[in-house]
Amino acid sequence: MWDVVSFVNTVRVSDIATYLRCPRKLYFRLRGHEEGPTAEYASHLVLKELALSYPAAINRDDPAGFLAAELDRISAELPAIHPLDSALADGAVGDVRALLPGISERLASAAQRIGKETLVGMITPFQVEPVLVSRRFGITGSPAKLVMRGDIAAPSIIRTGKAPENGIWKNDRLALAAHAIMLEEMNGGKVELGLVEYAKSCEFREAAIRSNDRRVVLQVLKKIHKIIDGTMPDKPGDAPCQNCGHAGLCETKRSLASKFF
Ligand code: SF4
Structure with missing residues (x-):
């Protein structure tokens, strides 16, 4: 343990x-x-939950309807699984709902291409x-x-x-x-x-x-x-600083360091 x-x-x-x-x-x-959860992260969590239902969806006569029902279930269960505020969670469910027609189509064509049974066996x-x-x-x-x-x-x-x-x-x-x-x-x-x-x-x-x-x-x-163990790494030359939630902290550290050296 x-x-x-x-x-x-x-x-x-x-x-x-x-x-x-x-x-x-x-x-x-x-x-x-920690950077707080973003709308993008919330959508990622919802879509990831939905993807866990793909093996079951493949075997349904109406995969699109099944996934829509699964999304309703995920929406109801989300607060118990991931700590997101309700506006973020609702927005994420809406974002993923808009993707459902395309996902259902692509899932059906993957099942056709790979074979239903093979695909279900592969991802179950x-x-x-x-x-x-x-x-x-x-x-x-x-x-x-x-x-x-x-x-x-x-x-x-x-x-x-x-x-x-x-x-x-x-x-x-x-x-x-x-x-x-x-x-x-x-x-x-x-x-x-x-x-x-x-x-x-x-x-x-x-x-x-x-x-x-x-x-x-x-x-x-x-x-x-x-x-x-405490080593602060150097700022990489290609660091993605735009929209970085740590930019303020990073700048403070840089200013403090330049005072001493
Ligand atoms: S601002 Fe963010 S991305 Fe840029 S160096 Fe600092 S921590 Fe890295």
């Missing part, structure tokens, strides 16, 4: 993506400066949002699902942004590699692939877990542990 201190020093898989976007952002977040969860931990590397995370491939549980993540033309995005590869490292430590056995479900475009892509992605994850983890 993990104690509280262990979890405080444990990196979350999502921290890897934040670090790669801007390590300073992670520094501030790890010190309690063995477990939803399991908590994974690697004590060895000090990392924790919850993929959207575990899906069975033979007798091995593989991670599946749901993404609500744009899918790349081919394959999966680098951040998705790293997230799968991090989940694979944890699953291997917890269950034994080699996890050789993972699945990314691009919920909006209904693209379901399996990808091999590459050795180099595992290597990058472990390198980034070391750097994040340094940030946890």
Whole structure:
């Protein structure tokens, strides 16, 4: 059993993506400066919940009607699952409702292309949002699902942004590699692939877990542990500072530093 201190020093898989976007952002977040939920984040949560219903929708005579009913259920259950204020939650449900006709169409054509049974087998969860931990590397995370491939549980993540033309995005590869490292430590056995479900475009892509992605994850983890220990990273040249909720803090730190040096 993990104690509280262990979890405080444990990196979350999502921290890897934040670090790669801007390590300073992670520094501030790890010190309690969370950015509040945005409308975009709220829509992401709702669409992710809806995507968990895709396996059931594929087998229905009226997938569009089924997904609409599922969205009503999600709307009612949302306050109990995610702490969002009601205006944000209602806006997000409205945003996703507007996407439903396109999603239903794309889901039906994916089922036709891949085969209904194959697709359902591919995305039906063995477990939803399991908590994974690697004590060895000090990392924790919850993929959207575990899906069975033979007798091995593989991670599946749901993404609500744009899918790349081919394959999966680098951040998705790293997230799968991090989940694979944890699953291997917890269950034994080699996890050789993972699945990314691009919920909006209904693209379901399996990808091999590459050795180099595992290597990058472990390198980034070391750097994040340094940030946890107190090192404030330099501002990267290509940092996405526009619309950054930490811009004020970042500027204060810069001014303080320039007073001393
Ligand atoms: S203002 Fe720029 S450098 Fe500072 S945390 Fe935000 S993105 Fe990073």
